[in-house]
Amino acid sequence: MDECKLCQEGDFEKYLISEDQYWKVYLNPNQAYLGRGLIKLKRHSEDLFDIDSNEQQELFDFGTRYRNAVNELFTPDMFNYVSAGNRMPHLHIHIVPRYSSEREFHGITFNDNKWTDTYDPSEKMDLSEDIIKNILESIKSRF
Numbered sequence: 303m304d305e306c307k308l309c310q311e312g313d314f315e316k317y318l319i320s321e322d323q324y325w326k327v328y329l330n331p332n333q334a335y336l337g338r339g340l341i342k343l344k345r346h347s348e349d350l351f352d353i354d355s356n357e358q359q360e361l362f363d364f365g366t367r368y369r370n371a372v373n374e375l376f377t378p379d380m381f382n383y384v385s386a387g388n389r390m391p392h393l394h395i396h397i398v399p400r401y402s403s404e405r406e407f408h409g410i411t412f413n414d415n416k417w418t419d420t421y422d423p424s425e426k427m428d429l430s431e432d433i434i435k436n437i438l439e440s441i442k443s444r445f
């Protein structure tokens with residue numbers, strides 16, 4: 303599927319945190335939910351339950367490591383894990399940290415405006431590339 307955007311390596315690669323045999327994990331440049339990340343299957347597949355046992359194993363390893371790094375950094379109150387694929391039908395899982403109270407990072411205050419409700423994937427926060435890079439490096443160094 304060469305028309306699939308997620309099969310191609312584009313601009314998004316600058317947000318790469320780690321990669322292994324089957325998956326890549328990225329920081330989502332949309333940091334309205336502090337520490338939000340994304341795990342993408344390297345091969346094209348459209349359904350979570352089509353992955354084989356090796357891919358499952360590595361997904362859980364990556365997810366756990368990402369969660370632990372974000373826990374250590376920002377102590378979220380919980381996580382949402384979302385595999386939808388409505389806009390990009392290539393298997394990826396959003397990791398969305400959720401917060402019951404505000405967090406501060408490099409002098410910037412982050413608020414989870416939807417706490418106790420479904421997160422809003424379209425919510426945006428205007429942040430400099432410097433801050434995003436800083437969040438990325440902080441997670442990367444704990445991954």
Ligand SMILES: [Zn+2]
Nearest residue numbers: 306309346392
């Ligand atoms: Zn694809």
